[in-house]
Every structure is written in structure tokens, then in C-alpha cells.
Amino acid sequence: MAANMADVRLEDQWRDILSVHARTMCEIDRALHPHGLGASDFEVLDILTSGTVTHTGEQCRVQNIADQVHLSQSALSRLIGRLEKDGLVKRSVCQEDRRGVYVVLTQKGRDLHAEVLPLQRAVLSRMLRAQPTA
Numbered sequence: 001m002a003a004n005m006a007d008v009r010l011e012d013q014w015r016d017i018l019s020v021h022a023r024t025m026c027e028i029d030r031a032l033h034p035h036g037l038g039a040s041d042f043e044v045l046d047i048l049t050s051g052t053v054t055h056t057g058e059q060c061r062v063q064n065i066a067d068q069v070h071l072s073q074s075a076l077s078r079l080i081g082r083l084e085k086d087g088l089v090k091r092s093v094c095q096e097d098r099r100g101v102y103v104v105l106t107q108k109g110r111d112l113h114a115e116v117l118p119l120q121r122a123v124l125s126r127m128l129r130a131q132p133t134a
Helices: 004-037 039-050 063-065 073-085 107-128
Strands: 090-092 101-105
Touching: 004 039, 004 107, 039 063, 039 073, 039 090, 039 101, 039 107, 063 073, 063 101, 073 090, 101 107
Parallel strands: none
Antiparallel strands: 090 101
């Protein structure tokens, strides 16, 4: 019986995490929508500005971004395509490995990220600081 109760608590904890994630992503989407971005769009821009996954300078391989976001490879590719169409990023082929693709922020992407960063951080602060710790 004790193991069963431990399993129930674990499942409840997992559901709480999923609920916080879903509510937070929806709030970020709402905050960024007037700027033409969603939460996943912002996440890619944020990763590119952070410099934590860049290969050389400001270029980043798509695979390195994929390791950081929770999207399928095809969904990430479509997202990057939309960001490129909007002039926020630019793609180029990796010269060392023709299968690889680099992504780099444009100035427009950098400016939009700076504009919406306070909005995203405010949502995170409001949504995550209100959560009880386990």
C-alpha cells in the first residue's frame, strides 16, 4: 500500500509539473501574440541570443537548437522557416558538413527579442514564483 501511495504522489507531482508548464506556455503565447511571436518562437530567439549553443560567432547549428527545445525536428524546421520568412533569422548551409544548417539572428530578430524579453520574463516571474516548492 505504501508503494502505491508513493506512486500516486509521484503521479500527482508529474501532473502538477505538466499543468504549470501548460499554463505558463499559454500565458507566454498571450503576452507575445501582439508582437507576432509564440512561446516556441521566443524560445528559439532566446537560445540564439544566449550564445550557449553557438558554433562560431553568432551562428548556431539547427541540431544544437533542437537539443534545447521541446519540438520535433520537423516542427523546429517549420518554426525556423517562419522566423526566416519574417526576417528574424537567416539560414545557411554548413560548409564543413553539407547536411548541417546554421541559423543566425538578424538585427530585426535581435531587436524583437530585446523588445519582448521583459514580457516573457514577467510571465515567468508571475507563473513560476507563485508555485509551491516540492
